[in-house]
Amino acid sequence: MLNLSxxxxxxxxxxxxxxxTFEANPGEIFGxxxxxxxxxxxxxxMIAGLxxxxxxxxxxxxxxxxxxxxARRGVGVAPQALALYExxxxxxxxxxxxxxxxxxxxxxxxxxxxxxxxxxxxxxxKDRVKTYSGGMKRRLNLxxxxxxxxxxxxxxxPTVGVDPQSRNAMFEKILELKSRGKTVIYTTHYMEExxxxxxxxxxxxxxxxxxxxxxxxxxxxxxxKSVVTAQRRDGEVRIESSDPLQECIKxxxxxxxLSLRVDRPDxxxxxxxxxGRALRD
Amino acid sequence: MSKELLALAGKxxxxxxxxKGGAFVTFVFPLIYCVFFGxxxxxxxxxxxxxxxxxxxxxxxxxxxxxxxxxxxxAEFTVKRTQRAAAVDAVRRGKVVAxxxxxxxxxxxxxxxxLNEQPRIEVGVDPARTAEAAMIQGLLTKYSFESIxxxxxxxxxxxxxxxxxxxxxxxxxxxxxMVRLALGVFLPELERFVTDVEKASENSATADGSxxxxxxxxxxxxxxxxxxxxxxxxxxxxxxxxxxxxxxxIIWGVLGCCASFGTSMVIERTxxxxxxxxxxxxxxxxILGGKALACFGSTVSLSAVLFLVxxxxxxxxxxxxxxxxxxxxxxxxxxxxxxxxxxxxxxxxRSVSGLGWAVLLGMAMLGGGMVPQMFMPAxxxxxxxxxxxxxxILAMEGAVWRDFSTSEMLLPWAVLFSVGVAFFTVGAKGxxxxxxx
Numbered sequence: 198m199l200n201l202s203x204x205x206x207x208x209x210x211x212x213x214x215x216x217x218t219f220e221a222n223p224g225e226i227f228g229x230x231x232x233x234x235x236x237x238x239x240x241x242x243m244i245a246g247l248x249x250x251x252x253x254x255x256x257x258x259x260x261x262x263x264x265x266x267x268a269r270r271g272v273g274v275a276p277q278a279l280a281l282y283e284x285x286x287x288x289x290x291x292x293x294x295x296x297x298x299x300x301x302x303x304x305x306x307x308x309x310x311x312x313x314x315x316x317x318x319x320x321x322x323k324d325r326v327k328t329y330s331g332g333m334k335r336r337l338n339l340x341x342x343x344x345x346x347x348x349x350x351x352x353x354x355p356t357v358g359v360d361p362q363s364r365n366a367m368f369e370k371i372l373e374l375k376s377r378g379k380t381v382i383y384t385t386h387y388m389e390e391x392x393x394x395x396x397x398x399x400x401x402x403x404x405x406x407x408x409x410x411x412x413x414x415x416x417x418x419x420x421x422k423s424v425v426t427a428q429r430r431d432g433e434v435r436i437e438s439s440d441p442l443q444e445c446i447k448x449x450x451x452x453x454x455l456s457l458r459v460d461r462p463d464x465x466x467x468x469x470x471x472x473g474r475a476l477r478d
Numbered sequence: 479m480s481k482e483l484l485a486l487a488g489k490x491x492x493x494x495x496x497x498k499g500g501a502f503v504t505f506v507f508p509l510i511y512c513v514f515f516g517x518x519x520x521x522x523x524x525x526x527x528x529x530x531x532x533x534x535x536x537x538x539x540x541x542x543x544x545x546x547x548x549x550x551x552x553a554e555f556t557v558k559r560t561q562r563a564a565a566v567d568a569v570r571r572g573k574v575v576a577x578x579x580x581x582x583x584x585x586x587x588x589x590x591x592x593l594n595e596q597p598r599i600e601v602g603v604d605p606a607r608t609a610e611a612a613m614i615q616g617l618l619t620k621y622s623f624e625s626i627x628x629x630x631x632x633x634x635x636x637x638x639x640x641x642x643x644x645x646x647x648x649x650x651x652x653x654x655x656m657v658r659l660a661l662g663v664f665l666p667e668l669e670r671f672v673t674d675v676e677k678a679s680e681n682s683a684t685a686d687g688s689x690x691x692x693x694x695x696x697x698x699x700x701x702x703x704x705x706x707x708x709x710x711x712x713x714x715x716x717x718x719x720x721x722x723x724x725x726x727x728i729i730w731g732v733l734g735c736c737a738s739f740g741t742s743m744v745i746e747r748t749x750x751x752x753x754x755x756x757x758x759x760x761x762x763x764x765i766l767g768g769k770a771l772a773c774f775g776s777t778v779s780l781s782a783v784l785f786l787v788x789x790x791x792x793x794x795x796x797x798x799x800x801x802x803x804x805x806x807x808x809x810x811x812x813x814x815x816x817x818x819x820x821x822x823x824x825x826x827x828r829s830v831s832g833l834g835w836a837v838l839l840g841m842a843m844l845g846g847g848m849v850p851q852m853f854m855p856a857x858x859x860x861x862x863x864x865x866x867x868x869x870x871i872l873a874m875e876g877a878v879w880r881d882f883s884t885s886e887m888l889l890p891w892a893v894l895f896s897v898g899v900a901f902f903t904v905g906a907k908g909x910x911x912x913x914x915x
Contacts, residue, residue: 245757270759280750282489284496289489296485297758341754 198223198349198380199244204253206239206404213239215404217253221380223348226371228395229384230464232474236404237384238277241353244382245274258348270299273342277353277384279334280341283327287318287337290326291344298345312340315370332363339370343379350374350381356390368394388464400468407471412464419470420462428455482760486768491776494738504734504776508784512727516720516792528556529610530574532565539585541597541625546580548621555617569602569709575610576603577709578618588625596703597622605708615704622702627676640669716879720792722850724784725874729847729867731780733838736813737831739773740820743909744830756913766906770814777810781874794878801877801887808891809870811898816866818905822912841865869893 199221206214214236221227229237242248244255246263254262261268281290291309300308313319316336326334335355342350356364371394375381385391391398392412399409408415423441427434427448438444441459448454469475495501533546550557565577579600587597599618603611644665647658716722746752755765788794796802820834842848845867851859862868873890876882
């Protein structure tokens with residue numbers, strides 16, 4: 198579906214992307230997790246054909262590179278910055294981008310109606326985009342990416358600036374797209390999103406993959422042990438353990454426990470362990 | 479033409495129309511300009527109420543000289559005197575409204591006007607100037623009556639003398655009876671004649687010429703024989719002031735289009751929609767082509783609609799529809815190229831808008847978009863050759879009122895097409911360079 202081989206990109210002396218190699222499979226949500234400036238958007242831009250890699254190759258949907266317009270027909274992009282015509286209505290935006298993707302006539306009308314319904318904007322379809330809320334614009338941004346029914350979706354931080362309720366709704370939609378067989382490349386710096394949505398995650402920093410695997414495997418390999426924190430009358434005790442349940446039972450049996458807390462390793466911890474920095478530094 | 483290209487162009491035109499400010503500058507302002515300056519130029523033209531005529535005295539008699547002086551002193555005329563050939567040429571070139579030739583024998587006929595001999599006057603005028611021709615006929619009739627009355631010593635004085643003579647005749651016993659009888663019939667008839675001449679003179683002064691002499695017993699009697707000669711004028715000037723203001727106003731609409739679409743390229747870039755267009759399955763050429771097509775279509779449509787308004791309501795009638803059509807296409811091509819060039823002048827909407835309008839206003843100032851070229855000093859007219867606005871106005875005027883031949887139109891067309899291709903090439907290369915990752 199998508200294949201990157203030793204892809205690199207530099208801006209002068211700054212290495213934005215360094216020797217990235219990975220493959221995304223059909224029906225998979227592949228996450229790029231990394232802090233701002235890690236190279237996620239640059240990678241997405243190269244996959245979308247906006248930037249030309251300095252080295253390496255990118256193959257879309259079975260061979261052609263993103264510099265070929267026909268290859269881009271199978272790609273839908275929801276850029277991080279909203280890219281919509283504010284003076285046009287929701288329907289007009291979708292119709293326009295649908296036409297550019299080669300849709301016409303009844304098929305176009307049906308796809309536009311479907312996309313509006315999918316992102317629950319049917320009731321506002323005739324309103325100009327400038328009257329939409331931030332969350333509605335985000336949803337329309339996603340609708341533009343899927344209106345032509347592409348097998349590969351590039352979603353670049355699609356939940357930026359979205360309230361928690363809308364974010365949850367967006368997650369549901371992305372999982373629904375996955376269930377329809379779409380391959381989704383998803384960039385984020387929120388580990389919760391990566392953990393919830395992604396089948397595999399590539400942890401990226403300074404343009405390089407530090408690790409690439411499923412969330413569970415990454416945590417197991419790089420997350421370290423769980424931490425059990427016990428509050429006792431004589432103070433706090435922290436114990437690292439690969440079997441936190443057993444540690445809790447043992448502490449309970451010792452007695453004098455006021456409270457117990459178990460911190461399982463997560464992707465934040467994975468990133469910290471890999472880089473020595475927190476994800477949001 | 480690909481559907482994608484049409485979709486891109488349609489989107490841009492829709493966005494232009496939804497931007498109220500942009501739509502006003504592009505579509506409404508030029509029309510206001512056309513009408514406003516057309517009216518101003520028209521007022522200037524109408525304020526010259528005196529008709530310029532040339533009087534040619536071929537009779538060289540005392541009477542013809544007196545009549546020429548009478549016309550010279552007339553408030554309605556500004557009179558020049560010259561020979562017939564020069565007079566005909568002046569009318570043909572449109573330098574004067576008409577020429578008036580006092581033909582050989584004018585003075586002698588003037589002396590025998592009571593014997594129904596009519597002095598002959600030849601008037602040469604462009605047949606298209608029907609109103610002026612009728613007015614000149616009426617005025618010449620009026621002044622011929624005045625001349626006759628002057629020869630008779632004036633109406634009131636003559637009438638007093640007739641009445642005094644009639645009264646004296648009634649009491650005079652020295653006059654032989656036969657003579658008294660004859661004078662008794664002649665003197666009242668003479669008074670009636672004088673009165674009728676005066677009435678006819680007054681009437682001719684207010685009429686357009688066609689009703690002259692239709693009062694009282696004078697009936698169809700004319701004191702002079704006016705022969706109208708058609709002198710077809712060479713059209714070297716505009717038919718009316720709107721023929722000047724419409725090409726100028728249209729230029730402002732074209733500049734508005736150019737600025738709007740140039741700025742829209744930057745807005746696409748800064749708002750991210752350009753990236754979205756670039757990831758769509760279309761080539762960069764299609765994106766540029768869509769923008770160019772939208773600008774081209776808007777420019778041609780705007781110009782055509784404004785010319786149609788000018789034609790229907792303001793007498794802006796093109797001499798050649800084909801020439802005008804090619805001129806509009808050439809002009810649109812030039813300004814599409816300039817639009818592409820403007821779009822790469824800056825990286826923000828503000829910088830492109832500011833720099834763009836600075837460039838366009840400079841072109842307009844030099845090229846006659848603000849002040850018609852005919853009012854510019856010679857050095858500025860020479861300098862205006864560097865402005866595409868000059869060539870665009872020339873191409874439109876050439877098709878509308880300058881009556882250029884096709885070979886004369888080739889130069890402005892070639893300049894405009896060349897400007898379009900050159901600027902578009904530079905703009906497209908700049909666009910590619912700016913978009914390059």
